[in-house]
Amino acid sequence: NAGVTQTPKFQVLKTGQSMTLQCAQDMNHEYMSWYRQDPGMGLRLIHYSVGAGITDQGEVPNGYNVSRSTTEDFPLRLLSAAPSQTSVYFCASSSLSGRRDNEQFFGPGTRLTVL
Amino acid sequence: DAKTTQPNSMESNEEEPVHLPCNHSTISGTDYIHWYRQLPSQGPEYVIHGLTSNVNNRMASLAIAEDRKSSTLILHRATLRDAAVYYCILRAGSGNTGKLIFGQGTTLQVKP
Numbered sequence: 001n002a003g004v005t006q007t008p009k010f011q012v013l014k015t016g017q018s019m020t021l022q023c024a025q026d027m028n029h030e031y032m033s034w035y036r037q038d039p040g041m042g043l044r045l046i047h048y049s050v051g052a053g054i055t056d057q058g059e060v061p062n063g064y065n066v067s068r069s070t071t072e073d074f075p076l077r078l079l080s081a082a083p084s085q086t087s088v089y090f091c092a093s094s095s096l097s098g099r100r101d102n103e104q105f106f107g108p109g110t111r112l113t114v115l
Numbered sequence: 116d117a118k119t120t121q122p123n124s125m126e127s128n129e130e131e132p133v134h135l136p137c138n139h140s141t142i143s144g145t146d147y148i149h150w151y152r153q154l155p156s157q158g159p160e161y162v163i164h165g166l167t168s169n170v171n172n173r174m175a176s177l178a179i180a181e182d183r184k185s186s187t188l189i190l191h192r193a194t195l196r197d198a199a200v201y202y203c204i205l206r207a208g209s210g211n212t213g214k215l216i217f218g219q220g221t222t223l224q225v226k227p
Binding site for chain 1: 158161215219220
């Protein structure tokens with residue numbers, strides 16, 4: 001299993017540009033989520049999904065859109081990038097059933113800079 | 116979501132035990148206590164979790180106070196690779212939506 005994969009690893013955008021951060025998992029996990037981590041800070045939840053077609057907002061959803069059309073993929077869209085969105089973005093997934101719902105698996109992160 | 120309080124930083128010597136404390140005085144009866152750690156430039160990784168009883172796994176031990184208002188993550192012999200930020204997180208046990216809400220965590224430094 002590849003686990004949780006994220007692309008790209010690095011991205012530089014100009015203010016106002018849009019882009020999509022990709023996240024995929026091959027563990028058939030129902031739950032997927034996006035976090036951002038600013039320098040020296042803990043992770044903050046942006047959006048999450050408990051299954052295909054179901055998404056919900058986390059702590060800091062403004063400026064981001066998500067959709068979940070398949071179990072495997074959970075892309076994060078920045079509609080109009082702002083310097084305040086400069087951060088490292090992590091995707092995570094986990095099972096929601098049985099004993100396996102105790103562990104979330106995180107991707108390696110995407111480092112985004114908005115100029 | 117119930118909050119946790121951890122010291123900002125701790126230091127340890129290599130090959131000595133480390134006790135990382137966490138206070139969670141507003142924990143509810145169904146909240147699980149989870150610990151994750153984040154090595155430099157990596158995503159977080161699961162360490163251990165528990166509800167009421169102490170727990171052991173290959174990475175660490177988790178000691179939970181009888182009133183569940185605090186817990187301690189124990190690394191039995193710290194190595195340089197254990198230098199990381201350690202997060203103590205409460206996760207709802209009922210109506211599980213999978214959400215993890217991270218706090219600031221404790222930065223552990225391990226000295227050779």
